Amino acid sequence: LQCQLYPPQRAFQASAVLRRVFDEQKKEPLASSSQHQFNSHPADHQPEQERQGHCPSYTGQGGQESEDYESEEQLQHRILTAALEFVPEHGWTAEAIAEGAKTLGLSVAAAGMFHSDGSDLILHFVSECNTKLSELLEQEQKLVQLGEAEKKPTDQFLKDAVEARLRMLIPYIEKWPQALSILLLPRNIPSSLNLLTSMIDDIWQYAGDQSTDFNWYTRRAVLTGIYNTTELVMLQDSSPDFDETWRFLENRVADAMSMGNAADQVRSTGEAVVQGLMGAAVTVSNV
Amino acid sequence: AALCPCRAVLALRGGVLRALCGSVRGLAAGTQTHFGFQTVTEEERREKINQVFESVAKKYDVMNDSMTLGIHRVWKDILVHKMNPSPGTLLLDVAGGTGDIAFRFINYVRSARERQLQRKLRSHQNLSWQEISESYQEEQCKPLGDSQVVVCDINKEMLKVGKQKAQYLGYSEGLSWVLGNAEELPFDDDKFDVYTIAFGIRNVTRIDLALQEAYRVLKPGGRFLCLEFSHVSNPVISRLYDLYSFQVIPVLGEVIAGDWKSYQYLVESIRRFPPQEELKAMIEDAGFFKVDYRNLNLGIVAIHSGFKL
Numbered sequence: 020l021q022c023q024l025y026p027p028q029r030a031f032q033a034s035a036v037l038r039r040v041f042d043e044q045k046k047e048p049l050a051s052s053s054q055h056q057f058n059s060h061p062a063d064h065q066p067e068q069e070r071q072g073h074c075p076s077y078t079g080q081g082g083q084e085s086e087d088y089e090s091e092e093q094l095q096h097r098i099l100t101a102a103l104e105f106v107p108e109h110g111w112t113a114e115a116i117a118e119g120a121k122t123l124g125l126s127v128a129a130a131g132m133f134h135s136d137g138s139d140l141i142l143h144f145v146s147e148c149n150t151k152l153s154e155l156l157e158q159e160q161k162l163v164q165l166g167e168a169e170k171k172p173t174d175q176f177l178k179d180a181v182e183a184r185l186r187m188l189i190p191y192i193e194k195w196p197q198a199l200s201i202l203l204l205p206r207n208i209p210s211s212l213n214l215l216t217s218m219i220d221d222i223w224q225y226a227g228d229q230s231t232d233f234n235w236y237t238r239r240a241v242l243t244g245i246y247n248t249t250e251l252v253m254l255q256d257s258s259p260d261f262d263e264t265w266r267f268l269e270n271r272v273a274d275a276m277s278m279g280n281a282a283d284q285v286r287s288t289g290e291a292v293v294q295g296l297m298g299a300a301v302t303v304s305n306v
Numbered sequence: 307a308a309l310c311p312c313r314a315v316l317a318l319r320g321g322v323l324r325a326l327c328g329s330v331r332g333l334a335a336g337t338q339t340h341f342g343f344q345t346v347t348e349e350e351r352r353e354k355i356n357q358v359f360e361s362v363a364k365k366y367d368v369m370n371d372s373m374t375l376g377i378h379r380v381w382k383d384i385l386v387h388k389m390n391p392s393p394g395t396l397l398l399d400v401a402g403g404t405g406d407i408a409f410r411f412i413n414y415v416r417s418a419r420e421r422q423l424q425r426k427l428r429s430h431q432n433l434s435w436q437e438i439s440e441s442y443q444e445e446q447c448k449p450l451g452d453s454q455v456v457v458c459d460i461n462k463e464m465l466k467v468g469k470q471k472a473q474y475l476g477y478s479e480g481l482s483w484v485l486g487n488a489e490e491l492p493f494d495d496d497k498f499d500v501y502t503i504a505f506g507i508r509n510v511t512r513i514d515l516a517l518q519e520a521y522r523v524l525k526p527g528g529r530f531l532c533l534e535f536s537h538v539s540n541p542v543i544s545r546l547y548d549l550y551s552f553q554v555i556p557v558l559g560e561v562i563a564g565d566w567k568s569y570q571y572l573v574e575s576i577r578r579f580p581p582q583e584e585l586k587a588m589i590e591d592a593g594f595f596k597v598d599y600r601n602l603n604l605g606i607v608a609i610h611s612g613f614k615l
Contacts, residue, residue, distance in 0.1 A: 091596055114392055128527060
């Protein structure tokens with residue numbers, strides 16, 4: 020029974036969802052770290068244990084206090100992660116997001132926080148995959164530094180990295196064409212391009228690329244081409260465990276390597292030809 | 307209909323006490339507020355607004371069309387489109403009088419539901435005949451997919467017009483009509499998915515109370531949507547708009563509805579209503595998150611949206 024004589028200040032307003040969630044988070048601080056493992060089963064159903072992912076404790080909303088409240092971005096992150104489970108059934112749509120919100124105990128109207136074409140869900144997924152790829156490559160690098168594993172030759176490294184990244188699409192492969200078409204909408208191109216280029220950059224960095232000349236661009240352009248074409252091949256590949264796709268990938272990487280050699284050869288041939296011509300010109304002028 | 311006032315005696319007591327507090331406060335402090343460009347007490351304002359809507363109720367839709375040249379339909383369409391309700395949504399339309407938003411909601415949900423069922427059938431191509439006939443039956447029984455809309459209004463006349471319209475247009479399922487005050491809703495906490503108030507919040511005497519009630523009845527994750535006339539910042543358009551509002555609209559009111567004063571009140575109340583940023587701050591004060599607004603027609607109308615997080 021409250022006779023409210025003043026509008027409650029925002030600082031004291033009990034947020035209906037955000038704080039409550041963090042209370043649950045406090046109860047299981049150890050469980051959340053295990054959620055980092057990538058699992059390829061979208062139907063991995065753990066409705067009680069929310070997929071917390073990365074929840075740093077420094078955020079608050081509106082510049083107000085503290086560590087007890089998760090921010091709106093974190094909540095959105097959780098909703099999108101929960102929504103991925105429903106993608107095979109509903110596609111990359113606002114409905115999948117609404118179902119995800121329902122599993123977190125929120126109203127379906129919470130899907131209104133995101134854009135209605137489902138692009139937020141796709142971008143979230145792509146960004147998560149890229150993060151997982153980085154972690155994978157990081158771990159591999161650590162093993163190599165510790166001397167527990169051999170350093171792979173560049174073509175093998177690139178092939179493995181692209182394969183690992185593409186394998187993350189397998190659970191959603193049926194609806195992936197829809198996702199690609201949404202990512203190509205003009206509104207989404209800046210963000211999707213950004214994610215793509217940072218992923219390619221990451222792969223090259225871990226591959227040990229330290230070039231500072233024009234090679235930097237050509238390497239990234241080549242790998243982007245390999246990745247995109249392999250992705251398209253994967254979409255219509257029906258062989259067991261996508262063998263055809265990985266073979267296609269191997270061939271493309273081999274092509275790229277030999278193209279590098281061919282480029283060197285062309286350059287040296289070109290230089291030789293130019294020198295020959297210069298010599299001929301000097302000879303002619305001396306006659 | 308199951309969503310109608312189902313709170314226990316406790317709530318009623320609470321409601322009555324709050325109303326007493328309100329009126330005592332009013333009498334004691336003589337809180338002045340505005341009615342158009344006049345200054346009146348809160349009680350007088352409520353009474354006057356009640357009279358305004360009683361008199362305009364029958365011609366409300368006709369006047370809307372003539373004043374806005376039919377553009378109000380587009381605004382309401384945009385509101386429902388922004389809401390993007392999925393089947394199974396519970397909507398509370400406050401100050402929903404003649405039911406415009408409610409009918410649009412029902413249409414939207416119905417077509418969304420059809421698309422959903424079609425997609426389900428298409429993806430299950432190898433169902434047995436029994437399963438297929440069962441899904442067709444489901445389509446017959448649940449064309450709205452459990453979505454419901456409750457239209458709440460403080461004015462009996464407006465609700466009457468709304469019910470007649472519903473009957474005439476053939477809307478019956480998933481629709482309820484409740485008499486209630488936006489400052490004190492007769493519903494339980496955490497009930498609704500979406501709360502809308504289209505062209506109504508301007509007439510509420512204590513906007514902060516209405517916003518608090520909105521927060522209360524929404525489920526966690528629920529959405530607050532407000533469609534209202536707002537502030538035009540462009541000086542050229544603003545002058546034309548003022549000219550149109552003060553010279554043309556009251557005349558239309560007299561000619562079509564025989565009621566100059568009500569439409570004079572309407573245009574004055576638009577000018578007295580807080581502009582976009584101020585309303586946004588008030589919504590945030592009530593506890594909503596991710597509050598933002600979108601101007602339609604350069605600010606003549608604005609849609610504010612907030613989430614209960």
